[in-house]
């Protein structure tokens with residue numbers, strides 16, 4: 150039996166009793182289509198090339214592996230920033246904890262509410278970028294999300310939005326299984342910042358579709374919570390119009406399993422897309438950044454910067470691809486993925502890929518893995534800086550190169566401070 | 578201050594003896610100079626004293642004010658008052674010079690049970706000292722030694738020394754790579770630190786530096802040993818005749 154056939158059968162067996170959430174107007178047919186696609190693709194298997202370095206089992210299984218809650222008394226993320234809070238608890242919208250869903254140059258609605266409307270802009274977008282992102286590489290967990298998501302928000306941005314929207318993902322139930330699907334449409338000339346934070350659930354499947362029109366800008370800064378046992382699969386799909394800009398940064402500290410996929414399509418000339426991430430983890434921490442950027446327009450720039458600090462047996466994965474279509478001349482593509490291994494038990498697996506069909510392009514990629522520079526460490530120690538602090542200083546410097554990708558200084562500083570405190574807490 | 582007795586050192590990974598019984602005593606308030614041919618072991622001595630990995634001490638001892646240096650971690654030696662101005666200062670990308678120095682100053686203070694310096698006080702002191710070494714604000718902000726010219730790196734070493742106020746300063750070829758004016762600045766920086774309670778060990782190949790930093794004692798090191806000790810005139814002799822005569826004399 151072929152791998153594909155076996156996958157389909159296993160998927161059919163697992164999903165026999167599964168049907169899409171009902172009572173959801175126009176969403177229902179989109180969901181059903183997506184579920185059919187899942188059956189055709191099959192849920193991801195360990196033998197899939199795209200899942201070579203990360204085991205999808207627990208992300209795709211019928212049952213959730215419980216995850217303990219992380220108790221702390223730290224100030225919440227983004228607390229100092231004036232923002233519109235949208236709170237989900239274990240994947241369910243919490244109206245009481247959220248702000249009014251209203252802002253200048255912005256409409257923001259719950260997915261379940263808009264599904265009942267006969268006419269709605271989100272109708273044409275829900276699942277559309279996800280579907281487009283299934284070629285050339287299949288992403289069944291994202292299709293599953295489109296089929297099964299029970300909550301989420303749809304955001305339409307019509308001008309410059311100065312107050313960011315903050316999706317806050319709380320995790321209070323040790324066995325929660327959350328599936329959220331958000332759609333963002335940034336209209337011509339508009340600009341918007343989306344913040345996300347929190348572990349969300351014991352298991353979290355998230356899809357974010359972002360449609361960026363000509364001359365529009367979308368900024369995204371995300372932190373994924375510190376509950377160590379949580380498992381997360383996220384997909385960010387975006388399509389960029391002419392002269393538009395997309396920037397996304399993710400901080401991950403802890404998490405037994407994280408797979409962050411980012412699928413970017415540059416469809417308008419002179420657009421730029423930057424995606425970056427910093428992660429720190431130890432022990433059974435497993436973190437996978439999978440990025441797929443398609444250049445399908447002239448004079449676009451894409452940039453990927455990923456840094457990982459791994460210790461006590463942690464694993465980091467990076468799969469990053471730049472695909473340059475034949476007409477995408479003057480493409481400027483850059484990709485760097487680096488890991489700092491703080492001991493010999495940790496590992497970093499990287500698969501950088503370039504596939505280029507245009508002739509006038511500048512693409513570069515690099516991947517490095519290494520330990521702390523001994524010369525530098527001695528220099529710091531010779532000046533009286535204790536070894537652990539010296540190691541942290543150099544580790545933070547390493548991570549800072551990814552954090553610097555965040556344009557907003559206050560946000561970048563907050564991310565750096567979180568990383569610093571993560572390192573500090575692990576000092577003897 | 579610094580007392581080295583019969584110090585023997587080999588490389589950890591290789592069967593190579595580099596120091597073959599070094600005897601040296603630097604008293605508080607004095608400046609000792611070490612000269613000697615390339616590869617004679619001068620830098621090795623400075624590294625072993627400051628606690629760098631990769632060496633094995635096979636004999637002898639080294640103490641700072643009676644305290645066994647060789648037992649201590651590198652950072653503990655620094656806190657005890659030992660300072661090495663590196664022959665080749667190390668670049669540390671991403672770590673700001675200022676952050677680095679403040680961390681170092683406060684780590685040493687903490688280790689000695691002293692109160693940490695406030696950010697404002699630190700800034701005041703460093704600005705003043707940087708100015709006298711002609712180190713501008715930009716250099717203080719930049720990552721440690723990254724993109725610094727050879728001479729800038731050496732001035733940065735002296736700035737660190739001035740900030741840390743160590744008891745025992747070892748300067749390994751701090752003059753190399755310095756232009757005439759920078760040499761004067763650096764020497765002034767060193768001379769400003771000279772006092773009753775502080776010892777200096779200045780490793781150099783050239784009399785030039787010793788014109789500015791006048792040594793009390795000059796040692797000649799060759800093949801892992803101090804082979805001759807004398808007054809300032811010994812440096813002049815080396816300047817004039819090289820090492821041939823001295824080495825022949827002891828052979």
Ligand SMILES: Nc1ncnc2c1ncn2[C@@H]1O[C@H](COP(=O)(O)OP(=O)(O)OP(=O)(O)O)[C@@H](O)[C@H]1O
Nearest residue numbers: 588595613614615616617618619620621622631664
């Ligand atoms: N890590 C090492 N591996 C191999 N050889 C080494 C190492 N460190 C020092 N040596 C050798 O030990 C000897 C002494 O070196 P050292 O750097 O101490 O000399 P030096 O007196 O400082 O010379 P210079 O005047 O050129 O700076 C040299 O022969 C050098 O090659």
Ligand SMILES: [Mg+2]
Nearest residue numbers: 619620621664
């Ligand atoms: Mg030397």
